[in-house]
Amino acid sequence: MDLHSTYPGIADLKRxxxxxxxxxxxxxxxxxxxxETAMLRNRTALDSVRLLPAILKGELEYDTSKRFxxxxxxxxxxxxxxxxxxxxxxDAEGILARAAAQASLPYTLSTVASQSPEDLAxxxxxxxxxQLYPPRDxxxxxxxxxRARQAGFKTLVLTADVPFASRxxxxxxxxxxxxxRLTPRLLAQVARRPAWAFGMLRQGMPKMRTLxxxxxxxxxMPLTAHVGYLLRTSPDMEYVxxxxxxxxxxxxxxxxMCPDDAEMxxxxxxxxxxxxNHGGRQFDGAPASIEVLPEIxxxxxxxxxxDSGVEGGLDILRALSKGADFVMLGRAFLYGLAALGPKGPxxxxxxxxxxxxxxxxxxxxxxxxxxxxxxxxx
Numbered sequence: 164m165d166l167h168s169t170y171p172g173i174a175d176l177k178r179x180x181x182x183x184x185x186x187x188x189x190x191x192x193x194x195x196x197x198x199e200t201a202m203l204r205n206r207t208a209l210d211s212v213r214l215l216p217a218i219l220k221g222e223l224e225y226d227t228s229k230r231f232x233x234x235x236x237x238x239x240x241x242x243x244x245x246x247x248x249x250x251x252x253x254d255a256e257g258i259l260a261r262a263a264a265q266a267s268l269p270y271t272l273s274t275v276a277s278q279s280p281e282d283l284a285x286x287x288x289x290x291x292x293x294q295l296y297p298p299r300d301x302x303x304x305x306x307x308x309x310r311a312r313q314a315g316f317k318t319l320v321l322t323a324d325v326p327f328a329s330r331x332x333x334x335x336x337x338x339x340x341x342x343x344r345l346t347p348r349l350l351a352q353v354a355r356r357p358a359w360a361f362g363m364l365r366q367g368m369p370k371m372r373t374l375x376x377x378x379x380x381x382x383x384m385p386l387t388a389h390v391g392y393l394l395r396t397s398p399d400m401e402y403v404x405x406x407x408x409x410x411x412x413x414x415x416x417x418x419x420m421c422p423d424d425a426e427m428x429x430x431x432x433x434x435x436x437x438x439x440n441h442g443g444r445q446f447d448g449a450p451a452s453i454e455v456l457p458e459i460x461x462x463x464x465x466x467x468x469x470d471s472g473v474e475g476g477l478d479i480l481r482a483l484s485k486g487a488d489f490v491m492l493g494r495a496f497l498y499g500l501a502a503l504g505p506k507g508p509x510x511x512x513x514x515x516x517x518x519x520x521x522x523x524x525x526x527x528x529x530x531x532x533x534x535x536x537x538x539x540x541x
Contacts, residue, residue: 166510170502173474173495173514180501184359185352188250190337192497196329197447205443205472208451212481215537217527225520226530231466231489232318232413232435234269234290238516239531240479241269242508243470243491244294244320249277249369250343252500252507253362257286259496262508264288271320271491274307277369280314292318294417295406296325299396303377308409310373319410320437324418326397329445342370362504400431407432415468420455422462429463435488437468442493453485460486476518480526483534 170176181189195202229239242263248255256278263270264287271292272283280293293316298304311319338348345353345368353360377394396402407414416428417437425436438456440449452471460467469487473479479490495515499507523529526537 166503166506167513167517170510171514172518173498173511176495176498176502176507176511176514179503180498183356184251184501185349185356187337187339187349187352188359190334191247191339192251192494192501194331194333194337195443195447196331196445199333199443199447201440201447201449201451202443202472204449204451205440205453206474208453209472209474209478209481212453212485214480214484214522214526216525217537220527223524223527223529225523225528227516227519227523229489229531231269232415235267236269236290236489237267238512238519239483239488240473240490240492240515241290241292242271242496243493244271244273244276244292244322245493245497246273246275247277247369247371248273248497248500249366251497252359252504253366254278254505255497255500256283258500258505259508260286260288260291262512263290265509266512268512269318269491272316274373275371277372279372279375280310280316282372284314287315289317291316292320292415294320294322296322296395297398297402297406298394300394301405303394304406305409307373312412318413318415319406320415320417321398321403321406322417323398323403324420324439324441324445325395331444343368359501400427403428403431403433417468419459420449420452422455422458425459425463425465429465433465435466435468436463437470437491438487439468439470442471453482456482456485456487476515476520477522479515479519480522480534483531484537486535 227238229236242259256276260270260283269290269292271294273294274296293311413434415435415437416433417439419425419436419438420440438452438459440452456469466488467486468489468491469482470491473490473492482490495511496508499511503510
């Protein structure tokens, strides 16, 4: 089957993913928090970024490569951390890690993924990142870092934008709990999705394997919370400085939405900042990430990573044009997994690459160095 003929865009994978996933899994994948206006805002604001086409540039040889945090990447994007991605497809983290390694792109393992750093060690490429939800206990924190380092993760990402659990009302309505419990209502949904059901039957329902050694998984938790919240603290600048001292590789702070925070973190010695509103899943009152990106770019000389609402190669170029140095995607890769299983992530990477090339051609960009000069302003 020619995947590009059948699934020529991320939207095609999304439609197939919805048909293949049980409703409660789809709701986990697709939902935000509150009335989901932050998710809508991300999309609307990205659509409002217009870029000027160019003509009479002749035949160009296109270069989509980017050097970022000491690594040469053939494309300016990677795979964002995705909590419990094993709920979407069996061996999700392994599939994603192998696809990223094959493409020489960054892959980020979440603290609350369904596979551990040790599970993924055989599958990691040279550009493996570990995302940390900040443990309260300094001994557990040190153990997290040692495990990540020993497994082969080179870059540490501290997620700082979850000081309090969001409610995620749509997810609650779906009946999903952590760990997942298959009630009669959910079993009825599973029965209508045989491909997902057979995969999970072979693999078993996912759990947060990185946390197994620290937590009693029988403890009762609120519906949208998980055992990770029992370990977690809300970090401050002293926490950031301690992590900086403990990690000897590139160190990134994720969840930056304020220029003042950027200046403060630059002084603390972090290596890059990740501009993100958590994909609209954390705070429904937040501005779109793309709206604050130019202000943060003006406030710091640090490399900037961007996420939230990215749905294609054009969105990647939009983010680069507004000041991002690199872009990360999460949901797009989940759509690929759910739609095509092990073949999905590689197809997503190729779709994004081809979409970037098509739009670079329209703008007359042979490479990405001039992308910040081509805005169309009202």
